[in-house]
Amino acid sequence: xxxxxxxxxxxLKSTRLPEKPLRKILNKPMIQWVYEGASKSNLLSNLVIATxxxxxxxxxxxxxxxxxxxxxxxxxxxxxxxxxxxxxxDYDIIVNIQGDEPMVNDVIVNALIEPFSDKxxxxxxxxxxxxxxxxxxxxxVKVVCKKNMDALYFSRYSIPFDRDGIGITRYxxxxxxxxxxxFLLMISSLPPTxxxxxxxxxxxxxxxxxxxxxMNLIPFSTKSVDTIEDLIxxxxxxxxxxxxx
Numbered sequence: 077x078x079x080x081x082x083x084x085x086x087x088l089k090s091t092r093l094p095e096k097p098l099r100k101i102l103n104k105p106m107i108q109w110v111y112e113g114a115s116k117s118n119l120l121s122n123l124v125i126a127t128x129x130x131x132x133x134x135x136x137x138x139x140x141x142x143x144x145x146x147x148x149x150x151x152x153x154x155x156x157x158x159x160x161x162x163x164x165x166d167y168d169i170i171v172n173i174q175g176d177e178p179m180v181n182d183v184i185v186n187a188l189i190e191p192f193s194d195k196x197x198x199x200x201x202x203x204x205x206x207x208x209x210x211x212x213x214x215x216x217v218k219v220v221c222k223k224n225m226d227a228l229y230f231s232r233y234s235i236p237f238d239r240d241g242i243g244i245t246r247y248x249x250x251x252x253x254x255x256x257x258x259f260l261l262m263i264s265s266l267p268p269t270x271x272x273x274x275x276x277x278x279x280x281x282x283x284x285x286x287x288x289x290x291m292n293l294i295p296f297s298t299k300s301v302d303t304i305e306d307l308i309x310x311x312x313x314x315x316x317x318x319x320x321x
Contacts, residue, residue, distance in 0.1 A: 080189060081167040082114050082123040083160050085146075085153035086132050086175030092303050097132050097175055099301075101311045102318075104139075106301060107132060109178035109314075111141045117185035120171065126160045154253075154278060158264035161257050171254040178310055179298040180252075188254040191225075191290045198259040199282060200290045201227070204297045206248040217249040217277060219291060226288040230277050247291075250298060253279070263287070 086107050090096040097107040107125065115123055125136050128148040136143045144163060150156040157172045171188055173180055184202065191200045203219050210216040214232040221227055229235065230249055238244045255263070269284040271277075282289055301307050 078168040078192060079121045079166060080119060080169045080171060081164060082120045082171045082173055083157045084110055084125045084173045084175050085156035086125055086127045088129045088131060096301060098135060099307055101178055102315060105135055106178050107135065107175055108139045110173065110175055110180055113180040114173045114185055116182035119186050119189045126156045152278060154264055158260055161260050167257055169254055170257055170260050174251055174300065176301045177298055178301060184252060187292045187294050188252055191292055197290045198256050200254045200292060202250040202252050202294055203247040203291050204250060204294055206246045210248060211246060219247050219249040221291050225291045227283065227291050230279055232275055248297060
């Protein structure tokens with residue numbers, strides 16, 4: 077049995093949507109939606125919000141979330157999650173649950189954890205079938221896999237290329253990750269790699285260094301919040317789901 081820690085990295089400084097975690101979705105701050113959605117997983121041993129912001133930490137106390145203060149020098153959410161992994165040494169697996177994913181739920185968290193039943197797996201992520209209108213969108217990351225579901229490559233370009241028009245299924249990468257703790261600390265200590273910098277995709281550092289990411293296919297997508305338009309759209313989706321059930 078693994079001891080599993082869920083970490084929600086969250087920061088206030090977002091260039092496209094300032095104070096993003098505190099923005100309201102149906103009268104609840106976005107970070108609360110993320111925390112409550114992730115906390116539905118019965119596979120997590122613990123769940124914390126990792127932040128460098130007192131404002132986020134203060135809001136978190138109002139809905140009973142645990143927080144850990146991290147350095148303001150963290151360059152990415154992965155760095156923030158790795159900093160928490162250094163603080164809390166008694167966990168086997170660390171789940172990185174992005175703080176701008178208010179539609180996260182237990183299915184997503186559990187799908188990240190399930191592949192670790194294979195002892196050879198060190199890192200996992202998720203994918204779903206891509207929509208036709210997303211194939212040419214560079215903001216939508218695509219992934220191709222080996223037969224064993226290890227990722228071959230991630231790209232903002234539409235891959236694979238269907239030269240003869242045989243009709244191939246393409247997959248969209250969903251930006252959630254889980255790692256064995258020691259593997260996370262090792263990967264986060266490595267310098268950025270050429271393909272990582274070219275595509276601006278941090279996960280390519282893992283592949284370029286010869287390591288594997290085991291993908292898990294789920295039957296739905298989520299929507300991260302980067303802009304005010306995203307926030308409005310997510311609120312609409314969540315409201316529709318509440319009214320439906």
